[in-house]
Amino acid sequence: MIFDRHANLKYKYGNRKLNNEVTTIFRYYIYIILSVVTFLFISSITLNKNLNQTVSVVVVGDNLIHPEFYRNAQIGKNGYDFKPIYQPIKKDIQRADVEFINQESLLDGYYKPYSGFKHFNTPN
Structure with missing residues (x-):
């Protein structure tokens, strides 16, 4: 029970x-x-x-920094200024709502020496 x-x-x-x-x-x-x-x-x-809204987009591919470019952009011993190189296209890029630049080269300057073709390595 x-x-x-x-x-x-x-x-x-x-x-x-x-x-x-x-x-x-x-x-x-x-x-x-x-x-x-x-x-x-x-x-x-x-x-x-x-909704009638438009968006403008700029896409740039294959942004390769060859040794000539980073040598011309060098300021002092360890500095670089790439602004003058991009000055001719600055207005075209800034006109867009969305901008995208595909950086093709590595930015590994701290650990490896800078180089051009075949193994690109450019300043940060």
């Missing part, structure tokens, strides 16, 4: 714990669904506006 009573108590409390876990999981899914619906609703409001 005692054994059965403990088994019944364990069964009752076990179900309560299971119900709490199911309720927690159910709440979690409800929060996710409400969040997604809210996001979609706000997105649809934003998408219905007629």
